[in-house]
Amino acid sequence: MPRLIPLAKPVINNALRILILTHRVPFPQNGGYPIVVGNTIKGLVTHGHQVSLISINVKKHTDKISERDELLNKIAYTEYDIDTHVSAVEFVSNLFTKNPYNIDKYYTAGFEKLLVQNLKDNTYDIVQLEGLFVAPYLSAIRKASRAKVIYRAHNIEHQVWRRLAQQKGDPFKKWYLNLLARRVKTYELELLNKFDGIAVFTAQDKTSMLSFGAKIPLQVLPIGVDLTRYCPEPDKTEYPSLFFLGSLDWLPNREGIEWFIENFHKEIVDGDLKVKFYVAGNSIPEEFDEYEVPGKVFIQGEVDDALEFVNSKSIMIVPLLSGGGMRVKIVEGMAMQKCIISTTIGAEGINFTDGKDIIIANNADEFYKAMLRCIRDEEYSRTVGKNARLLIEQQHDVNKVTEGLLAFYRSVI
Incomplete structure (x- = not known):
């Protein structure tokens, strides 16, 4: 079920209205992905812009209670619990499809419904997708909003899986990881020009995107930290x-x-x-x-x-x-x-x-x-x-x- 914390503060005139989507809750900021998302939000808020964050929460069953992050007092925040566990039957059946299960498992109709309603209730200038795992919601975003959609590629995902496969000695693991890499690559390349812009962290990733046929605006923006x-x-x-x-x-x-x-x-x-x-x-x-x-x-x-x-x-x-x-x-x-x-x-x-x-x-x-x-x-x-x-x-x-x-x-x- 969704949990809404509508605590956005007034912002300056001509401020951008930005919605950020994440496939995991970025609180506490104790890992690479949460730190990147958290610093992005802090930077945007500090510059006077209005930020909303909607996160998929895949840690539903954790017993650990974290201290509330003060950043939540400066944004409108919603999180939605989903179960990404894949059963043995689902794992085997996926072998006979063309879908990348590691991406598909983040799609739920309930989260899409929540997202669409939010887009109808609010007007955004920018919707930013933090990584490939929230890309399954792109078509719903397009139907519900006129906002420009920015895809921030934290990695070129299929390259991650391909490199993992190259390191494996076990023939089955190597075969399976290569299978995932091919499926993820097909998915990534089909999406490539469906956004309004792509932000990458490295010049290497920009070069790769261009070689794959990217024709939309591409920008290299390194990881920023609050010194x-x-x-x-x-x-x-x-x-x-x-x-x-x-x-x-x-x-x-x-x-x-x-x-x-x-x-x-x-x-x-x-x-x-x-x-x-x-x-x-x-x-x-x-x-x-x-x-x-x-x-x-x-x-x-x-x-x-x-x-x-x-x-x-x-x-x-x-x-x-x-x-x-x-x-x-x-x-x-x-x-x-x-x-x-x-x-x-x-x-x-x-x-x-x-x-x-x-x-x-x-x-x-x-x-x-x-x-x-x-x-x-x-x-x-x-x-x-x-x-x-x-x-x-x-x-x-x-x-x-x-x-x-x-x-x-x-x-x-």
């Missing part, structure tokens, strides 16, 4: 220490950290990597507890304050082998002045200089050498972190990014 929230305190940082922070219900994150542990667990416990290693984030499976080693490896799970956790550690690892788009956790880590070791895929879209404001490592040997240097050379690690912060200040300030987004809106209205 006042990121206050590094080097005196509270444990040096040396390695850490990973990310949600493991996103398959590329899980794949990456499993690869890292498989390659370096022994070196951290008994080898030359004289360092403590911390793993934190949402949805960490219970079997990861087996990796814990007292005084060496710590599987912490979800932390109460992610930024406090990041501040307390010195070297961040981002061993992404698949995925796409721009990684929020890297942007946040750089804003917190962390020395980051990442694959090229993990750092995609960031205008980094390897060895200056981030360290790129694309295989086990390169990761090992990078970690060994950072563990042994504190001055170098801290210099990389300071340079990283400067890069974020120059290119990822949410106020500058919001101005670019607003200019893009006005160009399509």
